[in-house]
Amino acid sequence: MNISVFGLGYVGAVSLACLAKEGHQVIGVDIDSTKLALLESGKSPVIEAGMPELVQEVVESGRVKLTASTQEAIAQTNLSFVCVGTPSQSNGNQDQTAVLRLTEQLGEALKSKNDRHTIVFRSTLIPGTVINTLIPILEKYSGKANGIDFDVCFQPEFLREGTSIKDYYKPPFTVAGLSSDKPKAIFEQLFSGLPAEIIYTDIATAETMKYFCNIFHALKITFANEVARLCESVQVDPHAVMDLICKDKQLNISSAYMKPGFSFGGSCLPKDLRAINYIAKQNDVDIPMLKAVLASNRVHLDLALQKIVQSGLKKIGFIGLSFKTGTDDLRESPLVDLAEKLIGKGYALKIYDPEVNISKLIGANKNFIETSIPHIGSLMTTDYENLLQTSEIVVVGISDSNLISTLIKTSRNEQVILDLVNIKERDQINAKYIGICWQ
Numbered sequence: 001m002n003i004s005v006f007g008l009g010y011v012g013a014v015s016l017a018c019l020a021k022e023g024h025q026v027i028g029v030d031i032d033s034t035k036l037a038l039l040e041s042g043k044s045p046v047i048e049a050g051m052p053e054l055v056q057e058v059v060e061s062g063r064v065k066l067t068a069s070t071q072e073a074i075a076q077t078n079l080s081f082v083c084v085g086t087p088s089q090s091n092g093n094q095d096q097t098a099v100l101r102l103t104e105q106l107g108e109a110l111k112s113k114n115d116r117h118t119i120v121f122r123s124t125l126i127p128g129t130v131i132n133t134l135i136p137i138l139e140k141y142s143g144k145a146n147g148i149d150f151d152v153c154f155q156p157e158f159l160r161e162g163t164s165i166k167d168y169y170k171p172p173f174t175v176a177g178l179s180s181d182k183p184k185a186i187f188e189q190l191f192s193g194l195p196a197e198i199i200y201t202d203i204a205t206a207e208t209m210k211y212f213c214n215i216f217h218a219l220k221i222t223f224a225n226e227v228a229r230l231c232e233s234v235q236v237d238p239h240a241v242m243d244l245i246c247k248d249k250q251l252n253i254s255s256a257y258m259k260p261g262f263s264f265g266g267s268c269l270p271k272d273l274r275a276i277n278y279i280a281k282q283n284d285v286d287i288p289m290l291k292a293v294l295a296s297n298r299v300h301l302d303l304a305l306q307k308i309v310q311s312g313l314k315k316i317g318f319i320g321l322s323f324k325t326g327t328d329d330l331r332e333s334p335l336v337d338l339a340e341k342l343i344g345k346g347y348a349l350k351i352y353d354p355e356v357n358i359s360k361l362i363g364a365n366k367n368f369i370e371t372s373i374p375h376i377g378s379l380m381t382t383d384y385e386n387l388l389q390t391s392e393i394v395v396v397g398i399s400d401s402n403l404i405s406t407l408i409k410t411s412r413n414e415q416v417i418l419d420l421v422n423i424k425e426r427d428q429i430n431a432k433y434i435g436i437c438w439q
């Protein structure tokens with residue numbers, strides 16, 4: 001293929017070298033004449049393992065051309081990768097100066113091009129940038145239309161400095177954000193040889209997931225370091241602790257607990273967080289991230305409350321009361337908290353939970369209802385259908401497939417359903433549907 005790469009920093013220079021190594025004709029474009037001159041003479045513009053040898057090899061092969069002219073690069077290629085820098089402004093916002101200026105030039109260059117061209121943005125871009133800003137700029141400056149005269153995609157880059165050539169050949173996956181199916185053939189041609197799945201999604205999802213990949217890495221490092229600070233204060237080896245934590249691939253290093261939903265609760269997580277934060281306080285150890293976890297959990301609970309209040313409806317039916325599906329444990333259940341807040345505000349509540357049937361409850365939970373939340377116990381019903389018929393807003397707090405299929409069958413236009421559990425069949429619901437953080 002004939003490919004142009006705009007921006008020859010870490011991402012662009014490595015892409016240029018690897019694409020040329022794969023046999024493609026590649027034109028590198030940068031506004032920095034030093035980088036162009038270095039590459040021209042077969043030298044790498046970035047310090048990276050393997051790059052000096054690779055750059056020398058591909059430049060000698062004659063498959064690499066360099067230019068400062070956007071016009072020339074667009075005219076001579078049919079696919080462009082945009083890898084210009086997107087640093088921080090002093091207020092934290094993303095500085096898009098380089099990508100905006102380049103996109104105007106790309107639009108200008110497309111004006112005089114007859115063949116269909118594909119532009120793949122690889123710079124990290126804040127969600128919505130490609131659709132709301134960059135495609136309109138390209139269309140304005142070219143006088144042409146995305147999806148007809150040219151195609152725009154977003155492909156997040158996952159390479160790590162220091163191992164970027166290795167990462168190019170073995171990425172975790174290839175994610176391609178598309179606005180039409182047409183460019184799929186290009187991704188198949190370029191990346192199907194890599195040992196990684198190609199996943200197609202929409203552009204905004206691809207932009208957003210890149211941010212949260214990096215943020216997750218930052219969060220993991222901070223977690224390990226906060227664990228270490230706490231460990232040091234109690235004379236425990238943090239390496240041994242983290243090694244053991246990472247050995248559990250079932251609950252720890254896995255997709256468990258990684259699904260958007262409602263606040264956490266139950267008999268363990270809140271109390272154990274409180275205990276560790278108390279030890280930190282006692283030992284003068286600062287662990288701001290772990291300290292913020294319960295506060296963030298409360299913000300999430302308040303969001304559910306806010307959505308119910310905003311609906312303006314007063315008769316509420318709860319599906320679920322325990323802290324998660326399949327248990328009768330009510331201790332520190334966020335649904336109990338939510339119910340208490342609503343009762344306090346004067347809402348009429350009916351609650352159905354198949355596992356929390358007062359007549360069947362025994363032991364600690366029976367005692368908990370009778371002594372700690374008797375006012376909630378009295379709102380529990382065993383007549384699920386009646387709850388659905390009489391509630392203006394139904395809050396779905398557990399994901400029981402039988403209960404959800406009855407809910408779908410009986411739902412009516414004037415009703416609102418607040419989903420805290422991500423109901424998969426939501427398009428079959430006849431009521432107004434609100435997800436806690438999704439539509």
Ligand SMILES: NC(=O)c1ccc[n+]([C@@H]2O[C@H](COP(=O)([O-])OP(=O)(O)OC[C@H]3O[C@@H](n4cnc5c(N)ncnc54)[C@H](O)[C@@H]3O)[C@@H](O)[C@H]2O)c1
Nearest residue numbers: 007008009010011030031032084085086098102123124157
């Ligand atoms: N560095 C990484 O490890 C890494 C990994 C994944 C994603 N990213 C993202 O990739 C993007 C590039 O990162 P980087 O570290 O390679 O950046 P960089 O700052 O090293 O390089 C950017 C290059 O773009 C050039 N440039 C600026 N305006 C230009 C224009 N109009 N035309 C042509 N070239 C122009 C600059 O001269 C510079 O050489 C960023 O959005 C970054 O967030 C970086």
